[in-house]
Amino acid sequence: MVSAQLQAQLEAQAIEVLHVGQFDYAGVFRERRLGRAQFEAWARAPRFANTLPKWDCADNLFAGGPYLTETVAIDEASLRRYPFEANAGLIIADFSGDSASLMPRAVLRRQIERAAAMGFAVQAAFEFEVIFLNETAESLRASQYAAPRQFAPDNKCWSGQTAAEKAGFVGDLVDLIEAHDIALFALAGELGPGCFEATLGAVDGLRAADNAGLVRQAIRAFARGRDMTASFMPYIGPGYPSIGGHINLSLADAATGANLFTDPQGQTNELARRFIAGMTRLVPEAFALCAHTVNAYRRFAPGSWAPKSLTWADWTFTTAVRSAPSAFDDARLEFRLPGADCNPHLALALMLGAGLDGIEQQLVAPDPTPNLGPDDIQPGAARFPATLAEAADRLQAGADAARVFGQGFVDHFAGVCRVESNSLARAVSAAELARYIEG
Structure with missing residues (x-):
């Protein structure tokens, strides 16, 4: 769920579009673009494709399945401006399930x-x-x-x-x-x-x-x-x-x-x-x-x-x-x-x-x-x-x-x-x- 604090930040910054994602092994930010209402609906039970730790920098899969969406945790402190379009922000959502320990940001966080x-x-x-x-x-x-x-x-x-x-x-x-x-x-x-x-x-x-x-x-x-x-x-x-x-x-x-x-x-x-x-x-x-x-x-x-x-x-x-x-x-x-x-x-x-x-x-x-x-x-x-x-x-x-x-x-x-x-x-x-x- 989107917390009251994050909702207040979105209101204060007039953010109507969220680019939400996480970093892969190449350091590339893999994301989805969501309108504010769609983001808040998605955030009730957020998930992201678990292919990120299973493909290379050319998007070729190399690891076995299953290939599905896994749960993620929204890092509300990561919210920042996204200057490529008006009234937009960027926020990070890290895997919280089976793939969590494999992701670079989690390795650093530990x-x-x-x-x-x-x-x-x-x-x-x-x-x-x-x-x-x-x-x-x-x-x-x-x-x-x-x-x-x-x-x-x-x-x-x-x-x-x-x-x-x-x-x-x-x-x-x-x-x-x-x-x-x-x-x-x-x-x-x-x-x-x-x-x-x-x-x-x-x-x-x-x-x-x-x-x-x-x-x-x-x-x-x-x-x-x-x-x-x-x-x-x-x-x-x-x-x-x-x-x-x-x-x-x-x-x-x-x-x-x-x-x-x-x-x-x-x-x-x-x-x-x-x-x-x-x-x-x-x-x-x-x-x-x-x-x-x-x-x-x-x-x-x-x-x-x-x-x-x-x-x-x-x-x-x-x-x-x-x-x-x-x-x-x-x-x-x-x-x-x-x-x-x-x-x-x-x-x-x-x-x-x-x-x-x-x-x-x-x-x-x-x-x-x-x-x-x-x-x-x-x-x-x-x-x-x-x-x-x-x-x-x-x-x-x-x-x-x-x-x-x-x-x-x-x-x-x-x-x-x-x-x-x-x-x-x-x-x-x-x-x-x-x-x-x-x-």
């Missing part, structure tokens, strides 16, 4: 509840790099995705010239993002042709992941409205940078709100180091949670900026965890491994679950490595999986992953990753043909 039981409130924010292309959905398919036409081909990293030339473009995009009730810290040009970065503002953990999923939807829609494509593919190919979806996180005292990573001397404090220690142990084992596509592993090829093992240091861009220590309330840890296509809920669940493990078990972090390059491996460090198939095997074999995230989810998600890996197992690129066809 880690946030775990943090709360330890006395912590979670604050987080995502940074997404995105590449804009001068291609429509039709032109990409007509060219068979070959040599996509660039937008802002002369862009240089943090270029004031790009900022000046594209000020209207950026300003319009900022307006659209903020109209989703998404906290935005900055949006600016980044490294490479058509590359921009949206840095979101810090909010509570579940809202942060919701914001991350919806900001990509907003950016993609913005681009399509201008006959362009916004790509979050981690590596498009030669001539383009690899792009990330970094996560910034801090733990606060649940009672006082004080940032617990803050240090009077502006150093990475003991709690943050234990958090890093937990990531050092669990992330290599459960790596698939932050890299669940075949293309995500292209980003970790030699010569890229992406680190190849779990390293950390203060302020250093070439490490997997970049600590941003502070004597003020902005102290945080930045997880630099997820690609721009990551599932925000699972990537944040990985970071948080691993860090909480380190705190609970009082693990000791390795020494910081400010001088290592991204291709350098810290002595004794576990390397990350080289392929999605390897990541799936490590995840399913991992005792710590099963303990933290649940055996049922781990088994199912490992299967999801294998389906994704197998989908491209026989694919042959133009580069492979050029190298081998006449050999």
Whole structure:
């Protein structure tokens, strides 16, 4: 049922249309559009199709039935504006039956509840790099995705010239993002042709992941409205940078709100180091949670900026965890491994679950490595999986992953990753043909 409080919110915001749904494994918001009266009628016994955890990013079913509608629970706190039409809102309804434990948002919620039981409130924010292309959905398919036409081909990293030339473009995009009730810290040009970065503002953990999923939807829609494509593919190919979806996180005292990573001397404090220690142990084992596509592993090829093992240091861009220590309330840890296509809920669940493990078990972090390059491996460090198939095997074999995230989810998600890996197992690129066809 729709509570009196939610009804009052709908009235106050003059919402007459609800886009109601939930996020799938690709981080895509799958929804139904309902008029206000239809929403209230549906909400008496709400249900949603249980195919979401049973299909891949191309909408191909891979798991057995039954295929039916399962019960869902409406998260009334998730209500926000939906700026693509007048008097519209968006609200999330999560599975509450058999599929509940398999869904990314539920995996994250369990880690946030775990943090709360330890006395912590979670604050987080995502940074997404995105590449804009001068291609429509039709032109990409007509060219068979070959040599996509660039937008802002002369862009240089943090270029004031790009900022000046594209000020209207950026300003319009900022307006659209903020109209989703998404906290935005900055949006600016980044490294490479058509590359921009949206840095979101810090909010509570579940809202942060919701914001991350919806900001990509907003950016993609913005681009399509201008006959362009916004790509979050981690590596498009030669001539383009690899792009990330970094996560910034801090733990606060649940009672006082004080940032617990803050240090009077502006150093990475003991709690943050234990958090890093937990990531050092669990992330290599459960790596698939932050890299669940075949293309995500292209980003970790030699010569890229992406680190190849779990390293950390203060302020250093070439490490997997970049600590941003502070004597003020902005102290945080930045997880630099997820690609721009990551599932925000699972990537944040990985970071948080691993860090909480380190705190609970009082693990000791390795020494910081400010001088290592991204291709350098810290002595004794576990390397990350080289392929999605390897990541799936490590995840399913991992005792710590099963303990933290649940055996049922781990088994199912490992299967999801294998389906994704197998989908491209026989694919042959133009580069492979050029190298081998006449050999």
